[in-house]
Amino acid sequence: MNVVVLTKWVPEPEGTPTIGDDGLLVRDGADGALDPGDEYGLEAALQLVETAGEGEVTLISMGPEVAHAALQRGLAMGAHKGVRITDDGLRGADALVTAKVLAAAIQMQEFDLVIGGVESTDGYTGTVPAAIAELLGIPSLTFARGFHVSDDTITIERQTAAGYDSVISPLPAVVTVTSGATEPRYPSLKGVMAAKSKPVETLAVSDLGLSAEDVAATQTVTSVSDAPPKQGGAVVEFDETTPARIADLLAEAKVI
Amino acid sequence: MTKVWVWADVTPDGPAPSALELLTKARDLGDDVAAVALGPGAKDAASALGEHGASTVFASDDEVFANHLAQPPTAALAGLVEEHAPDLILFPSSYEARDVAGRLQIRTGSTLMANATDVLDAEHARTEILGGTKIVDVELKGPSPKLVLVRPQSFAPEPSGGTADVVEVLADVPNELKTAERMERHEEAASGPRLESAKVVVAGGRGLGGPDAFAQLDQLAAAIGNAAVGASRAAVDAGWVPYSYQIGQTGKTVKPEVYVCAGISGALQHMVGMKGAKRIVAITKDPDAPILQIADLGVVGDLFQVVPALTEEIEKRRTGS
Numbered sequence: 205m206n207v208v209v210l211t212k213w214v215p216e217p218e219g220t221p222t223i224g225d226d227g228l229l230v231r232d233g234a235d236g237a238l239d240p241g242d243e244y245g246l247e248a249a250l251q252l253v254e255t256a257g258e259g260e261v262t263l264i265s266m267g268p269e270v271a272h273a274a275l276q277r278g279l280a281m282g283a284h285k286g287v288r289i290t291d292d293g294l295r296g297a298d299a300l301v302t303a304k305v306l307a308a309a310i311q312m313q314e315f316d317l318v319i320g321g322v323e324s325t326d327g328y329t330g331t332v333p334a335a336i337a338e339l340l341g342i343p344s345l346t347f348a349r350g351f352h353v354s355d356d357t358i359t360i361e362r363q364t365a366a367g368y369d370s371v372i373s374p375l376p377a378v379v380t381v382t383s384g385a386t387e388p389r390y391p392s393l394k395g396v397m398a399a400k401s402k403p404v405e406t407l408a409v410s411d412l413g414l415s416a417e418d419v420a421a422t423q424t425v426t427s428v429s430d431a432p433p434k435q436g437g438a439v440v441e442f443d444e445t446t447p448a449r450i451a452d453l454l455a456e457a458k459v460i
Numbered sequence: 461m462t463k464v465w466v467w468a469d470v471t472p473d474g475p476a477p478s479a480l481e482l483l484t485k486a487r488d489l490g491d492d493v494a495a496v497a498l499g500p501g502a503k504d505a506a507s508a509l510g511e512h513g514a515s516t517v518f519a520s521d522d523e524v525f526a527n528h529l530a531q532p533p534t535a536a537l538a539g540l541v542e543e544h545a546p547d548l549i550l551f552p553s554s555y556e557a558r559d560v561a562g563r564l565q566i567r568t569g570s571t572l573m574a575n576a577t578d579v580l581d582a583e584h585a586r587t588e589i590l591g592g593t594k595i596v597d598v599e600l601k602g603p604s605p606k607l608v609l610v611r612p613q614s615f616a617p618e619p620s621g622g623t624a625d626v627v628e629v630l631a632d633v634p635n636e637l638k639t640a641e642r643m644e645r646h647e648e649a650a651s652g653p654r655l656e657s658a659k660v661v662v663a664g665g666r667g668l669g670g671p672d673a674f675a676q677l678d679q680l681a682a683a684i685g686n687a688a689v690g691a692s693r694a695a696v697d698a699g700w701v702p703y704s705y706q707i708g709q710t711g712k713t714v715k716p717e718v719y720v721c722a723g724i725s726g727a728l729q730h731m732v733g734m735k736g737a738k739r740i741v742a743i744t745k746d747p748d749a750p751i752l753q754i755a756d757l758g759v760v761g762d763l764f765q766v767v768p769a770l771t772e773e774i775e776k777r778r779t780g781s
């Protein structure tokens with residue numbers, strides 16, 4: 205069982221990211237990490253390969269040089285190797301470009317399954333994995349909150365607004381895993397040490413057989429402005445008058 | 461002439477509210493508005509879609525579109541796009557629509573923008589980032605149709621009183637596209653009003669400390685009446701309540717008359733789902749919690765004291781004692 209895991213490096217996953225003059229997120233020099241949303245899928249991949257008893261987990265990440273940190277984290281968790289696509293021509297890459305680049309890199313691997321996050325923490329487009337599946341000509345199963353692989357099929361519990369659907373598909377396929385679907389392991393010290401000697405391949409756009417035109421972004425930010433601030437109201441410490449005060453607000457809104 | 465299409469999610473129960481919202485907007489953007497509705501319920505939905513501005517509804521009731529994920533509807537939509545060349549397609553932010561839009565983008569080579577909160581014309585859309593504190597305008601370039609995924613409840617649906625011609629879409633989907641198959645649908649039991657349409661939403665977060673405390677929110681909701689209970693992702697990920705409770709970026713968008721939350725800090729991803737509420741009451745222990753900045757009434761205190769006291773106060777007023 206060979207699994208490719210899409211692992212994105214994101215700036216400031218816990219803090220507030222900075223917007224540059226060009227309206228894009230500042231990535232250079234920002235503190236960043238492996239997207240927490242990708243750790244659930246990585247954990248799923250590690251479990252599947254461990255259960256199969258053979259095969260490899262390959263991480264693929266498109267991002268600036270600092271994205272190396274995301275791969276190191278994934279390798280420390282137990283992935284076998286990594287591929288990083290870094291190229292000045294990818295600055296400001298949109299969903300289409302990202303999908304083309306990642307799909308081209310996936311095609312250079314052996315894989316039964318591609319796993320990604322439901323949406324990235326910084327971009328939250330949520331369409332990149334399905335677009336990759338279309339490029340690869342394989343099924344996509346998004347929003348998996350549970351999964352089971354047997355022989356050459358995968359069954360997932362697909363989250364829906366009302367509950368979940370059971371969905372079955374032949375492999376190879378692209379699957380996206382929701383937060384909470386697995387409990388990502390914490391890298392051990394041994395894992396961190398081992399990660400340093402695991403292979404990481406660095407590729408440019410031209411190595412993928414893509415041209416500068418193929419990766420030209422098709423949207424530009426024309427303006428970034430401050431939204432009119434929402435006026436907060438009163439903040440009070442709880443005391444015996446508070447319940448009446450909240451109830452008054454509800455009565456004013458004519459809901460009680 | 462600007463052709464604007466809307467991807468209409470439909471079920472045998474009718475069109476999704478998003479379809480009517482998007483059609484209402486599409487009327488402002490184009491002079492030729494059509495909807496695409498695929499799967500059981502599509503043709504029955506056509507009258508509501510027409511009433512909200514679609515002059516044509518491309519429809520098929522074929523089960524293949526509901527039984528298989530993404531690939532069959534993408535193939536059908538791509539065929540229609542090739543034939544009719546729309547300038548812009550508006551999609552809701554639903555699970556199905558995201559997959560179809562992502563795949564269609566590859567077939568048409570066109571640009572795609574997600575999370576739009578407004579569409580200015582066939583080439584410009586708007587989004588909000590950082591929890592709605594910044595507004596970003598984006599120009600969409602490259603080949604048509606431009607694809608825009610719009611956040612729920614961005615527009616209020618208004619009927620235009622029109623009627624639509626129904627054009628049958630052929631469901632001649634090749635077998636190799638009938639892959640990922642839905643075997644079963646499981647609905648988690650829900651009681652009371654739907655989150656999206658309730659007048660009052662009572663939501664709980666990590667501060668509840670466990671599943672049992674949600675019973676206190678249920679009691680508060682029952683005392684208010686016409687109130688639905690929701691949650692932050694922290695409470696959902698912890699397994700305290702099902703995902704169908706989740707409010708925010710990856711969950712539901714709610715715009716109630718009053719939003720009452722307890723034990724929620726107000727992360728950016730939570731606030732995008734509830735900041736449209738008319739009034740916000742926030743109960744938290746932390747005087748620095750970001751949620752207090754947008755609350756009309758912020759209460760700093762222990763929710764295990766505040767919530768029962770509030771429930772009691774409302775019940776007291778109701779019985780007039």
Ligand SMILES: Cc1cc2nc3c(=O)[nH]c(=O)nc-3n(C[C@H](O)[C@H](O)[C@H](O)COP(=O)(O)OP(=O)(O)OC[C@H]3O[C@@H](n4cnc5c(N)ncnc54)[C@H](O)[C@@H]3O)c2cc1C
Nearest residue numbers: 665666667692693694708709710711723724725745746763
């Ligand atoms: C891509 C992405 C998508 C996301 N989508 C969503 C989404 O859709 N919805 C969502 O909600 N989040 C989402 N998140 C997660 C979000 O970033 C936060 O982690 C989450 O909202 C935090 O939930 P919380 O406020 O319940 O928990 P916390 O941030 O831990 O806040 C708990 C609050 O409870 C207070 N508290 C504790 N005990 C008590 C008590 N006894 N009485 C009163 N107050 C108490 C604390 O002081 C604190 O303010 C997303 C994150 C990412 C990266």
Ligand SMILES: Nc1ncnc2c1ncn2[C@@H]1O[C@H](COP(=O)(O)O)[C@@H](O)[C@H]1O
Nearest residue numbers: 210211266320321323324329330331332
């Ligand atoms: N630059 C990237 N490198 C690696 N994986 C990515 C990248 N962008 C997106 N992905 C994957 O696609 C998922 C959805 O991303 P998005 O569509 O950008 O919200 C993420 O959770 C990742 O798994």
